[in-house]
Amino acid sequence: MKKVSIYRPTTVDEAMQILSEHGTSASVYAGGTDLLVRLKNRLEQAPSYLVDIKKIDHLRYIKEDAQGGVEIGAATKIAELADSKLLQEKYPMLVEAVNKISSPELRNASTLGGDLLQEVWCQYLRGGYSCWRNGGYICYGAIGDNSYYHSAMGGRLCYAVYPGDAATALIPFDARAKLATPQGEKELSIEHLVPGDMMVDGKIQSHVVRFNEILTSVVIPPPKPGLRASFEKLRPRGVWDFAMASLAISLQLRDKTIDDARVVFGGISGKPYRETVVESFLKGKTLSDELGEQAVAVALANAAPLKYNATKIDMAKGLLASGLARLNA
């Protein structure tokens, strides 16, 4: 494993200062289930300085806010989200989703912030190939085996899919992320936090967090009355794996009429893919047995599968039909 130095700051300001000093050769370290694997795999892009944020107070909590929403500290363990009665009561779909993240052992270590900002799990990157994210200028996934972990919705240099489940499940609730930055606190939607392949600080990454910024918490607005939501995930292995396709869907219902909808696919694109065409289609419709088939007909029209992954689009459409059926049950 690459030699690293570890800092253990006790405040967010101290952590940001260390990150600023070391530039892109430093990285925030919390659960380590992504970062340590990158180090073990000796990736070119793995950092030399780890800024361990576990000693910082106030980054690990789940609490109800004054508006009736919930704020979750970025260093909160995924297992703690899965066990949270508060989340189960307010956002059962989110709990369902986090229970499908990796394995119980990994959920005990990994954090919400880490899940949101994790590096892609393309086998070429993780295998040390010199790709766009690892010091090179080519995407091997676009021309090699792209059946599992690559985009079926096009790409921007890198064709790996965004692997996180938490972001996919948080977007239907209009959740927002809070970042500590040297210029002060910044707040943005989860959609804007992980917009897909971005050039940030001279690197390709899935999120917009700069080298000297820290994700501190996620805020979920209070659940609206009449909101129904569902999360489903298809993966190569049922026990634990990343999504080949997943769907987080929420419907704002008045009786059976859909007033508003959020449809977000995971595992098929370089970002959690919000399918606004289907959302618009669903608005004003009556939830019925036939609606799934109709929604599937308009879904993912701009799919651009690679050689081996067209099946992801079929899976995603299947999830849309089953998700709507579930919400109609």
Place this chain on the structure above:
Amino acid sequence: MQNIQALLLEPVGCLAEFPSGPFHEIAVRLFGRKGKASPSASRTYWHLLNLMQTAPKFDAEQKCVAEALEADAVAGANLYEDVRPVLRELQSMGVQLWIATSLSRAAAMCFVERNSLGEFFAGISTRDDAGGVKSAPLLHALSDGSLEKPHSPESTMFLTDTFEGIKVARAARVHPILMMNDPDEAQRLATHNPAGGVVSLHEIPDFIRLVAAQNQRG
């Protein structure tokens, strides 16, 4: 990689889908080749260039035959749909665009005019200008007095979709960038260590921006 300031483009395979038939016909009629044309125009074209490179110069009649068949190839070429917006974006980024091709001057000019691409290119180097094929047009483009602002080969890219193209770029010391039009072929070509690879032309502006951002980061 240094910041990229110039892009050399070979129309065959990088800007348009050409028919392979006319290139094969030149090989048959002027070099006595037999067999069927490859479905890949790029492969047929680069195979023809290998033949041209080792043969004596065309006489007037042969030149006439070659140019007529190349005119057929240009007439049958379909410009890739992302070419014009990408060239416009690259131009706005200050990247100097130059056609460096082993086609005849007549064919290259016809291609540019037919597809209304003249506004994008600072110049055109052909086999007639360079007095040779393959790397000769690239070297001609890079030579003093050709590029408006002569750039070093290290700050120049050459797009190609063949192994021959990669070799030619190396010979001219410019960065060979693989156009990964066909994944299977691209997988094979990636083993020859091109400097980079793009799935489509529209990724080139981001490629150049990323290199600049990396250099700025240091």
